Amino acid sequence: MLGLPGMRTLMILMLFARLPASAAGMVLTLHxxxxMKRGYGAAGLVGGVATVGIALGAPVMGRVVDRYGLRPMLVLTTVGEAAFWLTARHMSYPVLLACAFAGGFLVLPAMSIGRQAIAALVPVDLRRTAYSLDSVSVELTYMVGPAMAVLLATQVSTGVATIGVGGTVVAAGVALFVVNPRVRAAHEQAHGSERIPRREWLTARMVGVYAVGAGAVFVLAGTDVTMVAALRAADQLDWTGAVVAVICVASAAGGLVHGAVQRSLPQVTLMALLGLLVIPVGLFAGQWWMLALALVPSSAMCAPTVAATGEEVSRLAPPSMRGEATGLQSSAFTLGAATGSPLVGFVVDHSSAAWGFAVAGIGGVLVAGAAWALGAGRTARTPISAGSPS
Structure with a gap:
């Protein structure tokens, strides 16, 4: 797979291009x-407004790619997002709150671009490997980005950290503009910009795939919140970084195995296992190392589940609508994060960390059941238009 023309460049480029997104939430919260000394409630409100913007903007930017190509969208989002971050340090809180929506709406969609480029560059029989490696790359980015954000914000200033995010956005946008990775394969160009009615491709099966993506991130977001609460209750918060490193390595290992095998588990099964394996974790939350080991099995399901949704979206979406389809996938991820953290956090506040893990896992299992009912668990035929030429 890495021997395919353009794949090594794409993987390296996307590893770098995702850094701003991985650091943005932490920088905004700390700023x-x-x-600004406004407290975490005010920070959460700004983050929530930005999240709404991201969820609404992702499919719109995907539609821009479908109709006008990648470069016009890159200009729009790079200029828009960079303008927000480079001026954020000078905004008062009310102005920042109002501008957070626009900043989210115009976020450079590096995740979506990577998934579209993989579908264009990689034949169907190698896409599981490609999307799995992409998920591993995401894990590496999220091990580096937030840590860099915290280091810059705490050791220098939060204002400088916002400028750092803005500068990284510009660098990523320019690099993507220069490389201009293909978002459609050569044999797919014949379809041009033909608009296919949404009802023809946004089927119940596709909605089920999006549900799996949202459910996976719901479980992960809820697990993150509960993990911090459990470590704080055990007076071992200083070990948070070590626990995060363990679960990221476990997720990356799971992604590598998923990409290496000839046949992997269906996405609904992976989703169900992710949820089921989280439910009992609270029983082992007494010591940080026990908690880390207890999270390894569920974490190993993380990257495979996310990779499976990317593979399935590329299989079901027509090439001329792939940008909007991957944008909706990003919106599903955002929705999962936006619901998982507050809902599970509310449970933890009113009960215990053990119940937080249980609710996060049960939510994932319920989503897996709903996705199966929608048909996402069945083996889908690959549409000719979305795969290799026949």
Whole structure:
């Protein structure tokens, strides 16, 4: 797979291009809560507004790619997002709150671009490997980005951290503009910009695939919140970084195995296992190392589940609508994160960390059941238009 023309460049480029997105949430939280001294509630409100913008903007930017190509969208999002971050340090809180929606709406959609490029560059029989490696790359980015954000914000200033995010956005946007990765394969160009009615491709099966993506991120977001609460209750918060490193390595290992095998588990099964394996984790939350080991099995299901949704979206979406389809997938991920953290956090506040893990896992199992009912668990035939030429 890495021997395919353009794949090594794409993987390296996407590893770098995702850094701003991985650091943005942490920088925004620290800037409002610490730099502006407004507290974490105010920071959460700004983050929530930005999240709404991201969820609404992702499919719109995908539609721009479908109709006008990648470069016009890159200009729009790079200029828009960079303008937000480079001026954020000078905004008052009300202005920042109002501009957060626009900043989210115009986020450079590096995740979506990577998934579209993989579908264009990689034949169907190698896409599981490609999307699995992409998920591993995401894990590496999220091990580096937030840590860099915290280091810059705490050791220098939150204002400088916002400028750092803005500068990284510009660098990523320019690099993507220069490389201009293909978002459609050569044999797919014949379809041109033909608009296919949404009802023809946004089927119940596709909705089920999006549900799996949202459910996976719901479980992960809920697990993150509960993990911090459990470590705090055990007075071992200083070990958070070690636990995060263990679960990221476990997720990456799971992704490598998923990409290496000839036949992997269906996405609904992976989703169900992700949820089921999280439910009992609270029983082992007494010591940080026990918690880390207890999270390894569920974490190993993380990257495979996310990779499976990317593979399935590329299989079901027509090439001329792939940008909008992957944008909706990004919106599903955002929705999962936006519901998982507050809902599970509310449960933890009113009960215990053990119940937080249980609710996060049960939510994932319920989503897996709903996705199966919608048909996402069945083996889908690959549409000719979305795969290799026949």
């Amino acid at each position: 409002v809560a610490v730099g």
